[in-house]
Amino acid sequence: MKDIARDLGVSVITISKVLRNHPDIGDETRQRVLARVKELDYRPNLAARSLVTGRTYLVGLVVPDLLHPFFAEIAKSLSDVLRESGYYLIVTSSEEDPNLEEQEINHLLARRLDTLIIASCRPTVDLFFRIEKQQTPYVLIDRSLPGLAANFVGVDDDAVGMLATGHLIDIGCKRIAHIRGPETSPSIRRMEGYKRALMRAGLKVTDDYIIAERKGDVGTKQRGSEAMGQLLSLKARPDGVFCFNDPLAMGAMNYALDQGLRIPEDIAVIGCGNLHYDDSLRVPLSSIDQHSRRIGEEAARLVITILNSKTPPKPETVVLRPELIVRRSTQRRAAKLASSKARPRL
Amino acid sequence: MKDIARDLGVSVITISKVLRNHPDIGDETRQRVLARVKELDYRPNLAARSLVTGRTYLVGLVVPDLLHPFFAEIAKSLSDVLRESGYYLIVTSSEEDPNLEEQEINHLLARRLDTLIIASCRPTVDLFFRIEKQQTPYVLIDRSLPGLAANFVGVDDDAVGMLATGHLIDIGCKRIAHIRGPETSPSIRRMEGYKRALMRAGLKVTDDYIIAERKGDVGTKQRGSEAMGQLLSLKARPDGVFCFNDPLAMGAMNYALDQGLRIPEDIAVIGCGNLHYDDSLRVPLSSIDQHSRRIGEEAARLVITILNSKTPPKPETVVLRPELIVRRSTQRRAAKLASSKARPRL
DNA sequence: GTTGACATCGATAACTTTACCGATTATCGT
DNA sequence: ACGATAATCGGTAAAGTTATCGATGTCAAC
Incomplete structure (x- = not known):
């Protein structure tokens, strides 16, 4: 200069x-x-500019797994929207490990990012109080934490559980199992929705039908396969399964099919996420769309609002309504299907 | 302080x-x-530190599409390895648009990143000379540019084309088509490999059998479907198709199956990428593994080497050997199959 | 007692940019 | 012609850190 x-x-x-x-x-x-x-x-030199203005025009994104299409899609839509306002994204993965997540967040705080966007796997809120003390605004996505008044963008997971389970009930399933996800709010809420839907239909909740996620995250597809194995070995074999997400459902379906079962005739399967390849699977997979792209867009919008306001605005919560997508894995009785809009994408 | x-x-x-x-x-x-x-x-305050040391401990990654599992996997493995050395990743997508890519790279240069890692969709080398003038080291991945002596990590795309096409020949295909990718070095090389394999087997190259990628990138799965439609309308319908990547192959297979054709009996299909869900598709898809994770790891290693050496070392080229993964979409004659190691992952 | 080696700590300047306010000139209405 | 207002530009200081080199103290060896 x-x-x-x-x-x-x-x-x-x-x-x-x-x-x-x-x-x-x-x-x-x-x-x-x-x-x-x-x-x-x-x-x-933007480093010098940052030094004097106190703004880096960088937004940090912390997700449990970059490979999971759900988070990849969020990252993409976030990046797209933020870029228009001159903000850039620095991404890091926590690998579903709370300690690694803390370490990553600490590092990002040192970089004085303008905002953090976090899909947290932490069980407690302490870390977030620390973030607040640093005056760094943050937005939680996908996963919320109890007792934390923070910005949040995600889907109504209770409704996800009810929608999926209700759909299985609608098509005539009587013994409905649930394969859970990792111990975070979406998994808990979806299970609650699952239970509520069962109760509402007069079906009883059976503990054997609920398969918990194991600790060592071995890769969800294989885990789904194992969980299905567990379910099929029960005396009263379930006739419908609601899986926490689509990779789990894929593994579960593969196992059932390999055992010679028919989907959906012998056992119906529904997942969550509505991933791009769901309609190309051995049996096209019914799923709950959680609007991943919109989650990214809304989070980005929130971030920009926060950064444009002089004083930090009070926390905002955006809860999207999930949408049922019916495909063959639950198409048992053609009568009941009102909304069979299998939307082909990409 | x-x-x-x-x-x-x-x-x-x-x-x-x-x-x-x-x-x-x-x-x-x-x-x-x-x-x-x-x-x-x-x-x-890392901004202040950057100002005086001249290093940001940031590495930029520019890819055409964050959603594509190939690039997502690279991003993940890159991020993992770089983190161990204290470097962080700032990612941005060019959406397969050369102008957007230039704009993004310009911005990243202003941030004085320590290194750039680029999967470029630019047709010419001018931009890279500009990068070199800024003294910013960079590593190309996946796609190379003719006449540019730069660091490069990728797969041997010529071998990809030969391996895939050769495999189709081995299982008895006589009329082998090729659905191409976007106009970049991998697409060109894979087609060359395809042609060479045909010639070596005494088969002639038919222009009608080569479907070019259209300009407006509408989403590869649908594009694959359209391309297959084009192929099936030919008088001499092909009996084998080599697709540039797996999403294209998925779309192509879906179309053929919907038309009542049997895979692989009527038409064999092979893709490239060996994505996680390849073995769960309507017909499990044979593919060429391009070792995406290792591409990320090698690129990260290269970056660290560059940043640890006082003077910029001379450009290094890492070319990985592709690997054939046989699944049902090409399992026509059981005899010929030597290496049917369908590796289940995730 | 002097020398040298080593361990420990600090002073100065520099890195590049911007915020804040003051200075200068031009324009205009009366 | 005068002061007022607007337009345009610059000076000073500051942001938080680190490189370089110099300063001090300690201790052993001769």
Whole structure:
């Protein structure tokens, strides 16, 4: 910047103002500066700018697994929306490990990011109080924490459980099992929805029908397969399964099919996530769409709102309504199907 | 830092040295400093550090599509390896648009990132010369550019084409078609491999059998479906198809199956990428594994090597050997199958 | 007692940019 | 012609950290 200023016989401050579209500068000077800037292919040092303005124009994203299409889609839509406002995304994965998550968040805090977006696997709220003490705004996505008044964007997981289970009931299932996810709010809520739907239909909740996620996360597809094995070995074999997410459902379906069972005739299966390949599977998979893209977009919108307001606004909660997508894995009685909009995407 | 220094009656410099494990500091002082640092939950301002050291400990990743599992897997493995060395990843998507890619790279250059990792969709090399002028090291992944001596990590795409096409020939296909990808080096090379394998087997190359990627990227699965439609309308219908990647193959298979064709009996299909769900599809998909995780790991290793060496080392090229994974979509003659190691993952 | 080696700590300057306010000139109404 | 207002530009200081080198103290060796 000094060089340009010297070359043009103006001050460094003038250059700085031109670069930020400050209205102080006359048109002629502005043009001369811009010309020279382009000539030298000059770009201001954003680290120095951050130092004095206190803003980095960086937003941190912490997810449990970048490979999971659900989080990948969120990352993508987040990145798209934030970019339009000049913010960039620095992503990191917690691998579903609370300690790693803490470590990552600590590092991101040191970088003085403008906001954090977190799909947390932490069981307690202490870490988030620390974040608040640092004055760093944050937005929780997908997973909420009890007793924490924070910005949150996610789907109504209670409704997810009810919708999926209710659908299985509608098509005539009597013994409905549930394969759970990791110990976080979505898994808990979806199970509650599952139980409520059963009770509402006069069916009783059987503990044997609820398969918990194991600790060592071995990869959800294989886990789904194992869980289905467990279910099929029961005396009263279930005739419908609601899986926490689609990879689990894939594994579960594979196992059942390999055992010679028919889906949905012998056992119906429904997942959650509505992933892109659901309609291309051995048996196209019914699922609950949780609007992952919109979660990203809403979170981005929230972030921008927060960063544009002088004083931190009070926490906002965005809860999206899940949507039932019926495919063959639950198409047992054609009569009952009102909304069979299997939307083909990508 | 000033506060801590004042509290402890030492200088700011001492604090700084302790924080960076500089050997200058005595054990007792070091402990006192660390205690106070922990007490205040203090973290040094990395923007200021960047300003004076000239390093940001940030690595930029530019990919055409974050949602594509291939790039998602690379992002994940990159992030994992880089984190161990204290580097973080800032990711951005070019949406397969050369102009957007340029814009993104410009922005990343302004941030003075330590290295860029790029899966480029640019047709020319000019932009990369600009990057070199900025002294920012970079590593190309997946896609190389002709006439550019740069660091590169990717798979041997010529071998991919030969391996896939050769496999189709081995199982008895006579009229082998190819659905291409976007106009980048992998697509070009794979087609060359495809042609060479045909010629080597004494089969002739038919232009009608080569379907080019359309400009407006509508989502590869649907594109695969359309391409298959085009192929099936030919007088001499092909009996084998090699698809540029697995999503294309999925779409192609869906269309063929919906038309009542049998896979692989009427038409065999092979893709590339070996994605996690390949073995759960309507017809489990044969594929070429391009070792996406290792691409990320090797790229990360390269980055760390570059950043640890005082002077920029001369460009390194890492070419991985592709691996054939046979599944049902090409299992026509059981005899020929030597390496049917369908590796179940996730 | 002097020398040298080593361990420990600090002073100064620099990195690049921007916020804040003051200075200068031009324009305009009366 | 005068003061007032607006437009345009610049000076000073500050942001939080680190590199470099110099300063001090300790101890052993001769």
